């Protein structure tokens with residue numbers, strides 16, 4: 001009796017153990033199979049979307065983002081960060097934000113304005129500085145005037161520095177670009193403005209008169225553009241504005257050298273605009289007519305009267321008017337779809 005009771009309870013325990021083993025085994029099998037399934041899913045390649053397949057079969061060209069989709073620079077940026085606190089990467093990343101995010105306190109674009117101590121260049125530097133850009137104010141000799149331009153920009157809350165150098169010299173251009181990069185990490189916008197006149201009728205024009213004007217007004221534009229475009233290309237973003245002249249379109253007695261240089265700038269602008277369009281770098285030229293500056297002040301009263309007769313608006317333009325057009329091309333998102341153009345600002349002289 002006792003023996004049969006023992007064997008009964010022994011059998012009972014055996015059955016319980018077998019049931020436990022069977023349940024655990026099933027559990028392990030279920031866990032293992034779900035793990036294998038999960039591994040299979042993660043290892044599988046994502047399926048090709050029907051849209052990309054459609055593009056492939058129809059052989060559509062890959063379209064780049066339209067420029068207006070990413071406005072390059074925001075007109076209302078105000079720089080409040082010190083150079084030390086704003087890393088290069090952070091600066092580059094913030095420049096391309098759409099205009100709707102303009103309330104963010106981000107760095108402004110870095111601009112080089114050549115020949116910015118006086119006249120049109122000064123007005124351009126002030127306008128861009130006041131719009132929130134960091135401005136390198138280049139000059140050849142007028143260091144005091146350039147310092148004044150910087151002070152005015154800083155007084156309006158912007159950042160600026162001066163750089164004395166001859167932009168017809170490659171070494172000077174290299175160190176000008178380096179100065180901007182050392183200070184602010186990059187160059188976003190280049191305004192090729194520096195220019196001179198050495199007027200004279202062709203039959204009396206010395207080769208030095210020809211060379212001086214071509215070297216600065218044309219070769220200088222080439223040197224600065226090539227150096228700045230290297231930086232812009234890497235970021236796939238930039239704007240270059242070349243100050244040409246209406247005489248580059250029409251020619252002018254006594255200005256064979258100057259009009260050849262300015263016509264050269266116009267051809268250069270169009271070629272470079274084509275070369276760099278795929279890199280999102282817009283290149284345009286502005287062709288001013290007669291603008292009140294030291295350059296036109298030398299013309300004299302009689303000459304001025306004759307000139308005014310040929311200007312439908314009956315007056316010289318002001319440097320600030322040219323600066324307004326530069327500011328639009330340099331900063332306004334709407335200018336993102338303008339490249340390779342020559343915009344005249346001349347009171348209607350050329351139409």
Ligand SMILES: NC(=O)c1ccc[n+]([C@@H]2O[C@H](COP(=O)([O-])OP(=O)(O)OC[C@H]3O[C@@H](n4cnc5c(N)ncnc54)[C@H](OP(=O)(O)O)[C@@H]3O)[C@@H](O)[C@H]2O)c1
Nearest residue numbers: 115117118119120140141142166167194195245291293295
């Ligand atoms: N004024 C006009 O009616 C008119 C019309 C059409 C086109 N533009 C063009 O607009 C631009 C500016 O003319 P603007 O009338 O304002 O001239 P501006 O008053 O004579 O000023 C010329 C600027 O260029 C600088 N500069 C001269 N040589 C230089 C060099 N080798 N390297 C770097 N900078 C140099 C000068 O610096 P420093 O002060 O140190 O000498 C100055 O800041 C020029 O390209 C000009 O051809 C002017």
